[in-house]
Amino acid sequence: MAITSIQFDNAAKRLGVEIAAIKSVARVESVQGGFDSAGKLTILFEPHIFWKNLLKVGIDPKPLKLKYPDLLNPVWDKTLYGPSKNQWNKLILARTIDKQAANLSASYGAFQIMGFNYSQCGFADVEAFINYLNISESNQLDAFCSYLFSVHLVDELKHLDWSGFARGYNGPFYWQNKYDIKLKQFYDFYKANPDK
Structure with missing residues (x-):
């Protein structure tokens, strides 16, 4: 099930960031969303x-x-x-x-969190992590929020520090895929189109 506007709003309040910033991460990480066309976890x-x-x-x-x-x-x-x-x-x-x-x-999932980060998302093992994400995109959003707190990336997202966020979320070679530039572009899009 897709993430609702209320769930995005709650996550934004939990993190203290803009909804458009969260949506931009999801869009850059997984264009098709948290599940593929066959309903399988992305x-x-x-x-x-x-x-x-x-x-x-x-x-x-x-x-x-x-x-x-x-x-x-x-x-x-x-x-x-x-x-x-x-x-x-x-x-x-x-x-x-x-x-x-x-x-x-x-x-x-929608936020493409690596399996080896299961503990930073609050799980005892990777299978529990995968099973939780497989339930809904809302669960994927919840895990994403927990992960950002654990790895101290909330401030970067809050201050729209795209290169800082990209480095922390995708590693030092983020620039090779223009990750920071894409984040800024989609943030601008969702900021201008809050209903999308």
Whole structure:
């Protein structure tokens, strides 16, 4: 179910930010929203994160790279993402190698929060986090608010510090995808069109 205007308003009050700022993050992170056209939770599987998580659990990713070239990689490579329709297939395949490592290696929902950030969203484990997000976009908004408080990004969003927010939310290479510029553009759009 889509986030209602009342839920956006409540989240904005909880964070002390503008509704347009929250909407801009959701739009940049996930154009299609928290669920895809088939009703499945929107995800993006990150091959370079999966590589790191496999190492953490003692699995050598190098031989797996030969068998699954687009499923894992030692460094970030945008070309390995593939189409959005394939993301769940990648996650399901990754789970056959190591379920925990796989679940930690995807981002979820309208705000595309990484699985490894489950504790910052208030969850005891990543499966509980995924299950909560899978219920509704409202739950995804709630997790987003909790996450911003945990990682101290509320002030950046409140003060419309797009580059500061982008750096904290997407990492130091945010500028490669013009993340800050897109945030500002969509903020301006939603500010001018509050009913959208």
